[in-house]
Amino acid sequence: MANPSRAAEPPPAFDAAQLANPATARLRAYDPGHDLPALRERFGAAIAELGSNENPLGPSQRALKAMRAALDTAFRYPDPRGAALKHALAGQLGVGIDHLALGNGSHELLMLLAQCFADAQHSIVYSQYGFAVFPIATAAAGARAICVPALPRGHRTAPRGHDLPAMARAVRRHTRVIYLANPNNPTGTWFGDAALAAFLEAVPREVLVVVDEAYHEYVDVQGLSTALPLTARHPNLIVSRTFSKAYGLAGLRVGYFVAHPSVVAVLERLRESFNVNVVALAGAEAALADRAWLARVHAFNRAEREWLRDELLERGYRCLPSQTNFLLCVLKQDATALENRLFGQGVIVRPMGGYGMPRALRISVGSRAENRRLLRALP
Ligand SMILES: Cc1ncc(COP(=O)(O)O)c(C=O)c1O
Structure with a gap:
């Protein structure tokens, strides 16, 4: 016969994590970072998306x-x-x-x-x-x-x-x-x-x-x-x-x-x-x-990256050498305050704490307008 007092006990909370295979059980889900659709709505055309190393010129x-x-x-x-x-x-x-x-x-x-x-x-x-x-x-x-x-x-x-x-x-x-x-x-x-x-x-x-x-x-x-x-x-x-x-x-x-x-x-x-x-x-x-478009993207990125690096250097920000469409800037102190300041003005960059580089920010090379927005937002 069923025990009435036991039947009243709620079952333990279902947690599928207990069922995951051992390798998956040790993983954490991808951190999607900022809610970009919400930020686009908040800042409109004033946003500078410099966090994901995308190509600001878009496709051919x-x-x-x-x-x-x-x-x-x-x-x-x-x-x-x-x-x-x-x-x-x-x-x-x-x-x-x-x-x-x-x-x-x-x-x-x-x-x-x-x-x-x-x-x-x-x-x-x-x-x-x-x-x-x-x-x-x-x-x-x-x-x-x-x-x-x-x-x-x-x-x-x-x-x-x-x-x-x-x-x-x-x-x-x-x-x-x-x-x-x-x-x-x-x-x-x-x-x-x-x-x-x-x-x-x-x-x-x-x-x-x-x-x-x-x-x-x-x-x-x-x-x-x-x-x-x-x-x-x-x-x-x-x-x-x-x-x-x-x-x-x-x-x-x-x-x-x-x-x-x-x-x-x-x-x-x-x-x-x-x-x-x-x-x-x-x-x-x-x-x-479309090889011509690729050549244009290449030339734009090279010129813009070097311009941005010089502008950052002039303001006292040191960047690592780069052959990509982004710059890794290393500050003298923890980068959280700067990242928050930029974020507040709609300039999205990538913090590097998760990579073990809390003093660094990764900044994608954006359009000239986006890069200017970044420079204006710096202290
Ligand atoms: C070094 C490197 N490999 C691979 C990828 C992933 O690229 P995909 O968009 O093709 O998945 C990235 C994206 O940032 C990357 O930086």
Whole structure:
């Protein structure tokens, strides 16, 4: 017979966190930062969105036209092979289409890689102050993180950048993946082609090396081109790119890997079949064909970044060297007060406390009007 006193007890609160698998149980959800739609409403045209390294010039007109036309086909599923975009990429990059994997942003592919190749038996190496997705991908796969201290703050060419020799030494028998970003977010720093070539010689073939080139299209420094030619000699090398930055298509979510066909084949086993939507496939393909627009974006960013750096320096703000569309400014004191002051005037920048750099702010290169708004808001 049921015990009436027990029946009256409320059941314990349901908490699905207790049911999550061990790797997910240890994770925290992505911090979405400021509520940007609300801020756009609050500040209107006076907002300066300098927190997410987007392209203030936006996408090429050709991409916009292709996206509008693709909307008519949105009642159909997208091509699960992404064949047209892959062919366009293969032609431009000089690789076979079996070397290409498409992602719903490169973020998806960076996560998928760890999920496919590593688990609790393995470790994954990345750098202190490296891209935020690397530790998340590692934790989500349940792998052990080996976070290698960055180069010292006073380093001549890459302060707080990746220390490649130390990263090669950090590899252990069960290391499966190494994540590098070149140039790196959030530091903006980079390493040269020769340093990468030496690094790859020092790393065993059984360790997959990802070179995340999200900012590649902004680069114009001598000695840094791309890791792509090294894929011929190193089948364990994976190059990651995105349409979110210089192509001005962050909201579309398209990224890609260039990798050995056997790496692509493994990723394909877990990739969601329709991960890149019809509008995104069409927009990315058209954007790729518009080389003139990309050249314009590149030139604008270079000139504006250097102008902004000079203006900041004149006001006493020191920025790290950058080959990207953002600057990492390091203050003499904690940056929270400055971030709050800027925020109050509608100037959104990215605080770096979460990266272990409480005195730094990451500032994207905006339009001239946005950059001026930033400068006016400084004390
Ligand atoms: C270094 C780096 N890699 C990858 C990404 C993610 O790009 P996507 O929009 O393709 O997911 C970013 C975005 O900020 C980045 O900075």
